Amino acid sequence: MIQLEHVWKTYPPNYRALRDINLEIDQGEFVYLVGASGAGKSTFLRLLFRAEEPSAGDIRVDGQSLAKLKSRGVAALRRKIGLVFQEFKLLANLTVVDNVALAAQVTGASQKESRSKAVNLLRELGLNDRHDAKPLALSGGEQQRVAIARALINDPILVLADEPTGNLDAEVADETMRLFAKIRAQGATIILATHDLGLVNRYGTRVISLRRGELADDLSRGESGSSAQ
Ligand SMILES: Nc1ncnc2c1ncn2[C@@H]1O[C@H](COP(=O)(O)OP(=O)(O)O)[C@@H](O)[C@H]1O
Ligand SMILES: [Mg+2]
Known part of the structure:
Protein backbone atom coordinates (compact mmCIF):
# COMPACT_ATOMS: atom_id res chain seq x y z
CA MET A 1 0.00 0.00 0.00
CA ILE A 2 2.80 2.41 0.98
CA GLN A 3 6.52 2.09 0.31
CA LEU A 4 9.25 4.52 1.27
CA GLU A 5 12.76 3.98 -0.06
CA HIS A 6 15.63 6.08 1.22
CA VAL A 7 13.38 9.04 1.84
CA TRP A 8 15.00 12.24 3.05
CA LYS A 9 13.40 15.59 3.71
CA THR A 10 15.57 18.63 4.22
CA TYR A 11 14.07 22.02 5.00
CA PRO A 12 16.04 25.08 4.03
CA PRO A 13 18.68 25.97 4.75
CA ASN A 14 19.86 22.59 5.94
CA TYR A 15 17.50 21.00 8.46
CA ARG A 16 17.07 17.26 8.07
CA ALA A 17 13.52 16.56 9.17
CA LEU A 18 13.54 12.98 7.81
CA ARG A 19 16.66 10.88 7.32
CA ASP A 20 16.81 7.84 5.10
CA ILE A 21 13.41 6.37 5.91
CA ASN A 22 12.73 2.89 4.54
CA LEU A 23 9.49 1.11 5.27
CA GLU A 24 6.40 -0.55 3.91
CA ILE A 25 2.87 -0.36 5.19
CA ASP A 26 0.34 -2.95 4.06
CA GLN A 27 -3.26 -2.41 3.12
CA GLY A 28 -5.45 -2.56 6.22
CA GLU A 29 -2.79 -1.80 8.82
CA PHE A 30 -3.51 0.58 11.69
CA VAL A 31 -0.19 2.28 12.32
CA TYR A 32 0.66 4.62 15.15
CA LEU A 33 3.41 7.03 14.14
CA VAL A 34 5.00 8.20 17.37
CA GLY A 35 7.86 10.45 18.37
CA ALA A 36 8.54 13.61 20.34
CA SER A 37 7.46 16.95 19.01
CA GLY A 38 9.77 17.82 16.11
CA ALA A 39 10.59 14.18 15.32
CA GLY A 40 9.19 14.47 11.79
CA LYS A 41 5.72 12.92 12.10
CA SER A 42 3.78 15.69 10.35
CA THR A 43 6.43 15.90 7.65
CA PHE A 44 6.06 12.15 7.07
CA LEU A 45 2.28 12.48 6.66
CA ARG A 46 2.58 15.54 4.40
CA LEU A 47 4.85 13.58 2.06
CA LEU A 48 2.22 10.86 1.70
CA PHE A 49 -0.45 13.17 0.35
CA ARG A 50 2.07 15.15 -1.67
CA ALA A 51 1.65 18.35 0.31
CA GLU A 52 5.44 18.24 0.15
CA GLU A 53 7.97 16.32 -1.87
CA PRO A 54 10.95 14.45 -0.47
CA SER A 55 14.42 15.90 -1.02
CA ALA A 56 15.58 12.42 -1.98
CA GLY A 57 14.13 8.94 -2.20
CA ASP A 58 11.00 7.38 -3.58
CA ILE A 59 7.49 7.14 -2.14
CA ARG A 60 4.79 4.88 -3.53
CA VAL A 61 1.17 5.00 -2.47
CA ASP A 62 -1.28 2.46 -3.83
CA GLY A 63 1.28 1.32 -6.36
CA GLN A 64 2.04 4.78 -7.72
CA SER A 65 5.30 6.63 -7.43
CA LEU A 66 4.42 10.08 -6.11
CA ALA A 67 7.37 11.74 -7.82
CA LYS A 68 5.84 11.08 -11.23
CA LEU A 69 2.44 12.57 -10.52
CA LYS A 70 1.24 15.59 -12.45
CA SER A 71 -1.42 17.84 -10.96
CA ARG A 72 -4.27 15.58 -12.06
CA GLY A 73 -2.49 12.62 -10.49
CA VAL A 74 -2.06 14.54 -7.26
CA ALA A 75 -5.79 15.30 -7.21
CA ALA A 76 -6.58 11.62 -7.79
CA LEU A 77 -4.18 10.62 -5.02
CA ARG A 78 -5.81 13.02 -2.58
CA ARG A 79 -9.27 11.68 -3.39
CA LYS A 80 -8.11 8.31 -2.07
CA ILE A 81 -6.86 9.82 1.18
CA GLY A 82 -8.89 11.07 4.14
CA LEU A 83 -7.16 13.69 6.31
CA VAL A 84 -7.86 14.40 9.97
CA PHE A 85 -6.06 17.11 11.93
CA GLN A 86 -5.69 18.18 15.53
CA GLU A 87 -7.41 21.49 14.88
CA PHE A 88 -10.36 19.94 12.95
CA LYS A 89 -10.13 22.58 10.17
CA LEU A 90 -13.90 22.88 9.76
CA LEU A 91 -15.40 25.86 7.95
CA ALA A 92 -17.06 27.98 10.63
CA ASN A 93 -19.64 29.60 8.35
CA LEU A 94 -20.98 26.33 6.95
CA THR A 95 -23.32 23.94 8.75
CA VAL A 96 -22.10 20.55 9.89
CA VAL A 97 -23.75 18.72 7.00
CA ASP A 98 -22.39 21.21 4.45
CA ASN A 99 -18.87 20.87 5.82
CA VAL A 100 -19.05 17.14 5.18
CA ALA A 101 -20.92 17.31 1.86
CA LEU A 102 -18.55 19.90 0.41
CA ALA A 103 -15.69 17.40 0.47
CA ALA A 104 -17.67 15.16 -1.90
CA GLN A 105 -18.84 18.02 -4.08
CA VAL A 106 -15.33 19.26 -4.76
CA THR A 107 -14.53 15.86 -6.27
CA GLY A 108 -17.45 16.21 -8.68
CA ALA A 109 -20.35 14.53 -6.87
CA SER A 110 -23.74 16.21 -7.24
CA GLN A 111 -25.07 18.33 -4.42
CA LYS A 112 -27.88 15.87 -3.79
CA GLU A 113 -25.66 12.84 -3.68
CA SER A 114 -23.07 14.62 -1.51
CA ARG A 115 -25.70 15.69 0.96
CA SER A 116 -27.26 12.28 1.23
CA LYS A 117 -23.84 10.67 1.80
CA ALA A 118 -23.06 13.30 4.42
CA VAL A 119 -26.34 12.69 6.22
CA ASN A 120 -25.70 8.93 6.30
CA LEU A 121 -22.16 9.34 7.60
CA LEU A 122 -23.21 11.78 10.29
CA ARG A 123 -25.86 9.31 11.39
CA GLU A 124 -23.27 6.54 11.57
CA LEU A 125 -21.05 8.76 13.68
CA GLY A 126 -23.85 9.63 16.07
CA LEU A 127 -24.30 13.25 14.98
CA ASN A 128 -27.81 12.86 13.67
CA ASP A 129 -29.29 15.85 15.43
CA ARG A 130 -26.46 18.28 14.70
CA HIS A 131 -26.73 18.60 10.90
CA ASP A 132 -27.71 22.20 10.82
CA ALA A 133 -25.52 23.43 13.65
CA LYS A 134 -22.42 25.48 12.94
CA PRO A 135 -19.21 23.70 13.97
CA LEU A 136 -18.36 26.12 16.76
CA ALA A 137 -21.62 25.26 18.52
CA LEU A 138 -20.38 21.68 18.98
CA SER A 139 -18.08 20.15 21.58
CA GLY A 140 -14.49 19.32 20.60
CA GLY A 141 -15.30 15.63 20.31
CA GLU A 142 -18.29 16.36 18.09
CA GLN A 143 -16.24 18.68 15.89
CA GLN A 144 -13.63 15.97 15.45
CA ARG A 145 -16.35 13.48 14.48
CA VAL A 146 -17.56 15.94 11.83
CA ALA A 147 -13.98 16.22 10.58
CA ILE A 148 -13.76 12.42 10.47
CA ALA A 149 -17.04 12.23 8.53
CA ARG A 150 -15.58 14.72 6.08
CA ALA A 151 -12.43 12.60 5.78
CA LEU A 152 -14.51 9.49 5.04
CA ILE A 153 -17.02 10.83 2.56
CA ASN A 154 -15.00 9.88 -0.52
CA ASP A 155 -14.43 6.32 0.78
CA PRO A 156 -10.66 6.73 1.26
CA ILE A 157 -8.38 3.71 1.11
CA LEU A 158 -5.96 5.55 3.39
CA VAL A 159 -6.71 7.76 6.38
CA LEU A 160 -3.94 10.03 7.70
CA ALA A 161 -4.59 11.54 11.11
CA ASP A 162 -2.17 14.10 12.58
CA GLU A 163 -2.57 14.36 16.37
CA PRO A 164 -6.33 13.91 15.95
CA THR A 165 -6.97 13.78 19.68
CA GLY A 166 -4.65 16.63 20.64
CA ASN A 167 -7.57 18.88 21.48
CA LEU A 168 -9.75 16.23 23.12
CA ASP A 169 -9.99 14.99 26.68
CA ALA A 170 -9.00 11.39 27.46
CA GLU A 171 -12.45 9.86 27.27
CA VAL A 172 -13.33 11.48 23.96
CA ALA A 173 -9.85 10.62 22.66
CA ASP A 174 -10.54 6.97 23.39
CA GLU A 175 -13.88 7.15 21.60
CA THR A 176 -12.08 8.66 18.63
CA MET A 177 -9.58 5.77 18.66
CA ARG A 178 -12.46 3.29 18.59
CA LEU A 179 -13.86 5.15 15.63
CA PHE A 180 -10.56 4.80 13.74
CA ALA A 181 -10.58 1.08 14.57
CA LYS A 182 -14.04 0.84 13.05
CA ILE A 183 -12.92 2.68 9.92
CA ARG A 184 -10.04 0.24 9.60
CA ALA A 185 -12.43 -2.68 9.99
CA GLN A 186 -14.18 -1.40 6.89
CA GLY A 187 -10.92 -1.83 4.97
CA ALA A 188 -9.00 1.44 5.14
CA THR A 189 -5.35 1.73 6.09
CA ILE A 190 -4.83 4.14 8.99
CA ILE A 191 -1.72 6.10 9.94
CA LEU A 192 -2.19 8.08 13.10
CA ALA A 193 0.56 10.41 14.30
CA THR A 194 0.76 11.27 17.96
CA HIS A 195 3.39 12.41 20.44
CA ASP A 196 1.24 10.92 23.22
CA LEU A 197 2.38 7.37 23.96
CA SER A 227 3.57 -8.48 20.63
CA ALA A 228 4.53 -10.32 17.46
CA GLN A 229 8.09 -9.05 17.04
N1 LIG B 1 8.12 24.10 6.55
C1 LIG B 1 9.16 23.92 7.37
N2 LIG B 1 10.28 24.66 7.26
C2 LIG B 1 11.34 24.46 8.07
N3 LIG B 1 11.39 23.54 9.04
C3 LIG B 1 10.30 22.78 9.21
C4 LIG B 1 9.13 22.91 8.40
N4 LIG B 1 8.21 22.00 8.81
C5 LIG B 1 8.78 21.33 9.83
N5 LIG B 1 10.03 21.79 10.07
C6 LIG B 1 10.95 21.27 11.08
O1 LIG B 1 11.12 19.89 10.87
C7 LIG B 1 11.13 19.17 12.09
C8 LIG B 1 10.04 18.12 12.09
O2 LIG B 1 8.78 18.76 12.12
P1 LIG B 1 7.41 17.99 12.12
O3 LIG B 1 7.38 17.07 10.98
O4 LIG B 1 6.33 19.00 12.21
O5 LIG B 1 7.54 17.15 13.47
P2 LIG B 1 6.40 16.53 14.42
O6 LIG B 1 5.12 16.50 13.66
O7 LIG B 1 6.92 15.18 14.78
O8 LIG B 1 6.32 17.41 15.61
C9 LIG B 1 10.94 20.21 13.20
O9 LIG B 1 12.19 20.52 13.75
C10 LIG B 1 10.35 21.39 12.47
O10 LIG B 1 10.74 22.59 13.08
MG1 LIG C 1 3.30 17.30 14.05
Whole structure:
Protein backbone atom coordinates (compact mmCIF):
# COMPACT_ATOMS: atom_id res chain seq x y z
CA MET A 1 0.00 0.00 0.00
CA ILE A 2 2.80 2.41 0.98
CA GLN A 3 6.52 2.09 0.31
CA LEU A 4 9.25 4.52 1.27
CA GLU A 5 12.76 3.98 -0.06
CA HIS A 6 15.63 6.08 1.22
CA VAL A 7 13.38 9.04 1.84
CA TRP A 8 15.00 12.24 3.05
CA LYS A 9 13.40 15.59 3.71
CA THR A 10 15.57 18.63 4.22
CA TYR A 11 14.07 22.02 5.00
CA PRO A 12 16.04 25.08 4.03
CA PRO A 13 18.68 25.97 4.75
CA ASN A 14 19.86 22.59 5.94
CA TYR A 15 17.50 21.00 8.46
CA ARG A 16 17.07 17.26 8.07
CA ALA A 17 13.52 16.56 9.17
CA LEU A 18 13.54 12.98 7.81
CA ARG A 19 16.66 10.88 7.32
CA ASP A 20 16.81 7.84 5.10
CA ILE A 21 13.41 6.37 5.91
CA ASN A 22 12.73 2.89 4.54
CA LEU A 23 9.49 1.11 5.27
CA GLU A 24 6.40 -0.55 3.91
CA ILE A 25 2.87 -0.36 5.19
CA ASP A 26 0.34 -2.95 4.06
CA GLN A 27 -3.26 -2.41 3.12
CA GLY A 28 -5.45 -2.56 6.22
CA GLU A 29 -2.79 -1.80 8.82
CA PHE A 30 -3.51 0.58 11.69
CA VAL A 31 -0.19 2.28 12.32
CA TYR A 32 0.66 4.62 15.15
CA LEU A 33 3.41 7.03 14.14
CA VAL A 34 5.00 8.20 17.37
CA GLY A 35 7.86 10.45 18.37
CA ALA A 36 8.54 13.61 20.34
CA SER A 37 7.46 16.95 19.01
CA GLY A 38 9.77 17.82 16.11
CA ALA A 39 10.59 14.18 15.32
CA GLY A 40 9.19 14.47 11.79
CA LYS A 41 5.72 12.92 12.10
CA SER A 42 3.78 15.69 10.35
CA THR A 43 6.43 15.90 7.65
CA PHE A 44 6.06 12.15 7.07
CA LEU A 45 2.28 12.48 6.66
CA ARG A 46 2.58 15.54 4.40
CA LEU A 47 4.85 13.58 2.06
CA LEU A 48 2.22 10.86 1.70
CA PHE A 49 -0.45 13.17 0.35
CA ARG A 50 2.07 15.15 -1.67
CA ALA A 51 1.65 18.35 0.31
CA GLU A 52 5.44 18.24 0.15
CA GLU A 53 7.97 16.32 -1.87
CA PRO A 54 10.95 14.45 -0.47
CA SER A 55 14.42 15.90 -1.02
CA ALA A 56 15.58 12.42 -1.98
CA GLY A 57 14.13 8.94 -2.20
CA ASP A 58 11.00 7.38 -3.58
CA ILE A 59 7.49 7.14 -2.14
CA ARG A 60 4.79 4.88 -3.53
CA VAL A 61 1.17 5.00 -2.47
CA ASP A 62 -1.28 2.46 -3.83
CA GLY A 63 1.28 1.32 -6.36
CA GLN A 64 2.04 4.78 -7.72
CA SER A 65 5.30 6.63 -7.43
CA LEU A 66 4.42 10.08 -6.11
CA ALA A 67 7.37 11.74 -7.82
CA LYS A 68 5.84 11.08 -11.23
CA LEU A 69 2.44 12.57 -10.52
CA LYS A 70 1.24 15.59 -12.45
CA SER A 71 -1.42 17.84 -10.96
CA ARG A 72 -4.27 15.58 -12.06
CA GLY A 73 -2.49 12.62 -10.49
CA VAL A 74 -2.06 14.54 -7.26
CA ALA A 75 -5.79 15.30 -7.21
CA ALA A 76 -6.58 11.62 -7.79
CA LEU A 77 -4.18 10.62 -5.02
CA ARG A 78 -5.81 13.02 -2.58
CA ARG A 79 -9.27 11.68 -3.39
CA LYS A 80 -8.11 8.31 -2.07
CA ILE A 81 -6.86 9.82 1.18
CA GLY A 82 -8.89 11.07 4.14
CA LEU A 83 -7.16 13.69 6.31
CA VAL A 84 -7.86 14.40 9.97
CA PHE A 85 -6.06 17.11 11.93
CA GLN A 86 -5.69 18.18 15.53
CA GLU A 87 -7.41 21.49 14.88
CA PHE A 88 -10.36 19.94 12.95
CA LYS A 89 -10.13 22.58 10.17
CA LEU A 90 -13.90 22.88 9.76
CA LEU A 91 -15.40 25.86 7.95
CA ALA A 92 -17.06 27.98 10.63
CA ASN A 93 -19.64 29.60 8.35
CA LEU A 94 -20.98 26.33 6.95
CA THR A 95 -23.32 23.94 8.75
CA VAL A 96 -22.10 20.55 9.89
CA VAL A 97 -23.75 18.72 7.00
CA ASP A 98 -22.39 21.21 4.45
CA ASN A 99 -18.87 20.87 5.82
CA VAL A 100 -19.05 17.14 5.18
CA ALA A 101 -20.92 17.31 1.86
CA LEU A 102 -18.55 19.90 0.41
CA ALA A 103 -15.69 17.40 0.47
CA ALA A 104 -17.67 15.16 -1.90
CA GLN A 105 -18.84 18.02 -4.08
CA VAL A 106 -15.33 19.26 -4.76
CA THR A 107 -14.53 15.86 -6.27
CA GLY A 108 -17.45 16.21 -8.68
CA ALA A 109 -20.35 14.53 -6.87
CA SER A 110 -23.74 16.21 -7.24
CA GLN A 111 -25.07 18.33 -4.42
CA LYS A 112 -27.88 15.87 -3.79
CA GLU A 113 -25.66 12.84 -3.68
CA SER A 114 -23.07 14.62 -1.51
CA ARG A 115 -25.70 15.69 0.96
CA SER A 116 -27.26 12.28 1.23
CA LYS A 117 -23.84 10.67 1.80
CA ALA A 118 -23.06 13.30 4.42
CA VAL A 119 -26.34 12.69 6.22
CA ASN A 120 -25.70 8.93 6.30
CA LEU A 121 -22.16 9.34 7.60
CA LEU A 122 -23.21 11.78 10.29
CA ARG A 123 -25.86 9.31 11.39
CA GLU A 124 -23.27 6.54 11.57
CA LEU A 125 -21.05 8.76 13.68
CA GLY A 126 -23.85 9.63 16.07
CA LEU A 127 -24.30 13.25 14.98
CA ASN A 128 -27.81 12.86 13.67
CA ASP A 129 -29.29 15.85 15.43
CA ARG A 130 -26.46 18.28 14.70
CA HIS A 131 -26.73 18.60 10.90
CA ASP A 132 -27.71 22.20 10.82
CA ALA A 133 -25.52 23.43 13.65
CA LYS A 134 -22.42 25.48 12.94
CA PRO A 135 -19.21 23.70 13.97
CA LEU A 136 -18.36 26.12 16.76
CA ALA A 137 -21.62 25.26 18.52
CA LEU A 138 -20.38 21.68 18.98
CA SER A 139 -18.08 20.15 21.58
CA GLY A 140 -14.49 19.32 20.60
CA GLY A 141 -15.30 15.63 20.31
CA GLU A 142 -18.29 16.36 18.09
CA GLN A 143 -16.24 18.68 15.89
CA GLN A 144 -13.63 15.97 15.45
CA ARG A 145 -16.35 13.48 14.48
CA VAL A 146 -17.56 15.94 11.83
CA ALA A 147 -13.98 16.22 10.58
CA ILE A 148 -13.76 12.42 10.47
CA ALA A 149 -17.04 12.23 8.53
CA ARG A 150 -15.58 14.72 6.08
CA ALA A 151 -12.43 12.60 5.78
CA LEU A 152 -14.51 9.49 5.04
CA ILE A 153 -17.02 10.83 2.56
CA ASN A 154 -15.00 9.88 -0.52
CA ASP A 155 -14.43 6.32 0.78
CA PRO A 156 -10.66 6.73 1.26
CA ILE A 157 -8.38 3.71 1.11
CA LEU A 158 -5.96 5.55 3.39
CA VAL A 159 -6.71 7.76 6.38
CA LEU A 160 -3.94 10.03 7.70
CA ALA A 161 -4.59 11.54 11.11
CA ASP A 162 -2.17 14.10 12.58
CA GLU A 163 -2.57 14.36 16.37
CA PRO A 164 -6.33 13.91 15.95
CA THR A 165 -6.97 13.78 19.68
CA GLY A 166 -4.65 16.63 20.64
CA ASN A 167 -7.57 18.88 21.48
CA LEU A 168 -9.75 16.23 23.12
CA ASP A 169 -9.99 14.99 26.68
CA ALA A 170 -9.00 11.39 27.46
CA GLU A 171 -12.45 9.86 27.27
CA VAL A 172 -13.33 11.48 23.96
CA ALA A 173 -9.85 10.62 22.66
CA ASP A 174 -10.54 6.97 23.39
CA GLU A 175 -13.88 7.15 21.60
CA THR A 176 -12.08 8.66 18.63
CA MET A 177 -9.58 5.77 18.66
CA ARG A 178 -12.46 3.29 18.59
CA LEU A 179 -13.86 5.15 15.63
CA PHE A 180 -10.56 4.80 13.74
CA ALA A 181 -10.58 1.08 14.57
CA LYS A 182 -14.04 0.84 13.05
CA ILE A 183 -12.92 2.68 9.92
CA ARG A 184 -10.04 0.24 9.60
CA ALA A 185 -12.43 -2.68 9.99
CA GLN A 186 -14.18 -1.40 6.89
CA GLY A 187 -10.92 -1.83 4.97
CA ALA A 188 -9.00 1.44 5.14
CA THR A 189 -5.35 1.73 6.09
CA ILE A 190 -4.83 4.14 8.99
CA ILE A 191 -1.72 6.10 9.94
CA LEU A 192 -2.19 8.08 13.10
CA ALA A 193 0.56 10.41 14.30
CA THR A 194 0.76 11.27 17.96
CA HIS A 195 3.39 12.41 20.44
CA ASP A 196 1.24 10.92 23.22
CA LEU A 197 2.38 7.37 23.96
CA GLY A 198 -0.61 6.99 26.26
CA LEU A 199 -2.79 6.86 23.16
CA VAL A 200 -0.98 3.90 21.68
CA ASN A 201 -3.37 1.16 22.58
CA ARG A 202 -4.81 -2.11 21.49
CA TYR A 203 -6.47 -0.70 18.38
CA GLY A 204 -3.24 -0.41 16.42
CA THR A 205 -1.39 -3.20 14.67
CA ARG A 206 1.97 -1.48 14.50
CA VAL A 207 3.96 1.31 16.13
CA ILE A 208 6.54 3.20 14.10
CA SER A 209 8.76 5.55 16.11
CA LEU A 210 10.65 8.49 14.73
CA ARG A 211 13.50 10.08 16.62
CA ARG A 212 14.94 13.30 15.22
CA GLY A 213 13.92 12.31 11.74
CA GLU A 214 15.19 8.75 11.90
CA LEU A 215 13.23 5.53 12.08
CA ALA A 216 13.98 4.49 15.66
CA ASP A 217 11.64 1.54 16.10
CA ASP A 218 9.07 -0.43 14.15
CA LEU A 219 6.97 -2.90 16.10
CA SER A 220 4.17 -5.01 14.70
CA ARG A 221 1.79 -6.89 16.85
CA GLY A 222 -0.84 -9.52 16.35
CA GLU A 223 -4.52 -8.79 16.29
CA SER A 224 -4.82 -10.32 19.75
CA GLY A 225 -2.86 -7.36 21.06
CA SER A 226 0.17 -9.45 21.93
CA SER A 227 3.57 -8.48 20.63
CA ALA A 228 4.53 -10.32 17.46
CA GLN A 229 8.09 -9.05 17.04
N1 LIG B 1 8.12 24.10 6.55
C1 LIG B 1 9.16 23.92 7.37
N2 LIG B 1 10.28 24.66 7.26
C2 LIG B 1 11.34 24.46 8.07
N3 LIG B 1 11.39 23.54 9.04
C3 LIG B 1 10.30 22.78 9.21
C4 LIG B 1 9.13 22.91 8.40
N4 LIG B 1 8.21 22.00 8.81
C5 LIG B 1 8.78 21.33 9.83
N5 LIG B 1 10.03 21.79 10.07
C6 LIG B 1 10.95 21.27 11.08
O1 LIG B 1 11.12 19.89 10.87
C7 LIG B 1 11.13 19.17 12.09
C8 LIG B 1 10.04 18.12 12.09
O2 LIG B 1 8.78 18.76 12.12
P1 LIG B 1 7.41 17.99 12.12
O3 LIG B 1 7.38 17.07 10.98
O4 LIG B 1 6.33 19.00 12.21
O5 LIG B 1 7.54 17.15 13.47
P2 LIG B 1 6.40 16.53 14.42
O6 LIG B 1 5.12 16.50 13.66
O7 LIG B 1 6.92 15.18 14.78
O8 LIG B 1 6.32 17.41 15.61
C9 LIG B 1 10.94 20.21 13.20
O9 LIG B 1 12.19 20.52 13.75
C10 LIG B 1 10.35 21.39 12.47
O10 LIG B 1 10.74 22.59 13.08
MG1 LIG C 1 3.30 17.30 14.05
